[in-house]
Amino acid sequence: MAQKKKLLQGNEACVEGALYAGCKFYAGYPITPSTEIAEGLSVRLPKVGGKFIQMEDEIASIAAAIGGSVAGLKSLTATSGPGFSLKQECLGYACIAEIPLVIVNVMRGGPSTGYPTGPSQADIMQAKWGTHGDHPVIAVTPSYVQEILSETVRAFNLAEKFRTPVIVLYDEIIGHMREPITIPVPGELEVIDREKVTCEADEYFPYDERYEIAPLAPFGSGYRFHVTGLNHKKDGFPTNDSKQIDANNRRIMRKIENHKEEIWKNEETFLDDAEVVVFTLGSTARSARFAVNKAREEGIKAGLLRPLTIWPFPDKAITELSKRVKAIIVPEMNLGQMTLEVERCSKKADVVGIHRVDGEPITPAQILDAIKKHK
Amino acid sequence: MSTAAPEKKEKVVQPFDYDKYLRPNKLPHIWCPGCGHGIVLKALLRAIDKTGLPKDNIVMVSGIGCSSRTPGYVDFNTMHTLHGRAMAFATGIKFARPDLKVIVVTGDGDALAIGGNHFIHACRRNIDMTVLVYTNATYGMTGGQYSPTSPIGSTATTSRYGNIEPPFDTCEMAKASGASFVARGTAYHTIELERTIYDALMHKGMSVVDIIDACPTYFGRMNKYKSATQMMEILEKDNTVNIKQADKLPPEKLQGKMLRGVLHKVDRPEYCDQYEEHVIKKATSKE
């Protein structure tokens, strides 16, 4: 099968990615600037026998998507800031009950209703800490329309592999930007499906401690078990045993923590000899790339570190880098969410934030200025 | 041998095997002595047994509350979700697997306060599931605050001066929202309740059963009822009338009483069927 070239908007690429990954269930509630994902899937999912439903709100949407996943279908919900806030309680449920799920958040200006049609990157911390309690989070952060497709596929893979919700986080700019992309042919990108349960029904435990991540049997497959958002034992039933509670809380963190190396994904440009490095994601990384290239043309040793996984935070890469560069510049369309994390990880280098919350993108000129100031 | 008298065929009534449906190692349950929730569970299990459905094909979903602890005790595919969200989770499961029987167990607070929006929309879609609302007029699990079905003037830990909010009529709301089967039962009328739940389970589409049951620990204590049985007699027996008898009674005898039995039943297109017949069909047709 020949690859297909298409001129697509970021949100449309997300639709392609979801379908490529084998998504068969979508539940959502309309919200700018993510709605095109729902619109696209409402047309495409039924064509492949998949389920599309528009729920009554964002809480119901993620709840239904979790239900779809428990019933065995790869499930997706997409939203933006206000809707992402509403989804937080259910997100935590999916974390503790260990239900695979992909949540797309196309970031718009906030807080509150904020600036619906303007971009932001102000949900980075919400993605990590939005739901209560200690919990693991994986969030992927594409910068290009093509990458929205491939990162959506990766998000589904990570969700299935680690039995956890995965967030796809990108800003309105790339959500609505159109770029020519190539639709991958089957087999071109890795697609991970849910592990099948094969043991005897009475030997099945959905949270079996013998596994780092026990396989999840779909409801209605002959394995009758219990799912709860309460702290639970290996059989899924609630427990008040402090040892069990501790073990389970730590295990769900560990299953991500122990696999950070494989979840992390960074793009490194000119880092070998760089003295000033820009660390940024999403559409801001596009401005940064332009600025770094310009700086290089002018003989400045600038580099770019672009995380495609923002959670778990790429602390190792930053710590290492910080030992040998003068400054790390962190442009972001918020008032310093990533900057704070970079400061935490940086051992020696100066950390310089560039922040914008006026609904306008951070320009290459702004970043170039900062590079020159800190070279 | 040939001299043995032919055996007399005696009809032996087998005791109902509750253990078939319970998870005995998850008992004892958390419910207080005198709580109605256990009585409802009994009727529910008997009704399920009558349907003959295999346990593997039954999904029970609940929210949060004393009543919502039910799924933990029964041997089906069970999901204890978040406060108010049971019907939204259940919608996802049913829509993904329409071949499964989905039963939602929910408290009046769970279904009608925090989950009110999901409740009316599940009714509106007429998605095929059976929702049992355990109406005890209080928030049992959090210690007896007033709920959307608490009567005006009743006392709760958050209405010490008497409740000023009018209660919902769950059945009217379900009907108005589009549920195609709406019924009411009580924990007092156990045999009738079993029959009503069975009818609800056999109905295709959204079936709602509002079940009046008592919380002696909070509602009872705060409203000066003497015992759980007195609560049942007053709130469930004296305060309700079966719809079939209601026709024969003069209006003054019906004053202030709630109707029991199947209050509304119509054939209406079911959500998952509609999706198959309209959406999938159109999306996959060649033209």
Ligand SMILES: Cc1ncc(C[n+]2csc(CCOP(=O)(O)OP(=O)(O)O)c2C)c(N)n1
């Ligand atoms: C989001 C959220 N808000 C509040 C609570 C606290 N809470 C737990 S159960 C409950 C009320 C339960 O009442 P009801 O649904 O009527 O069930 P009952 O316990 O009476 O059977 C509340 C308010 C919660 N768990 N989650």
Ligand code: SF4
């Ligand atoms: S508090 Fe009330 S509703 Fe909860 S178990 Fe006790 S009697 Fe039942």
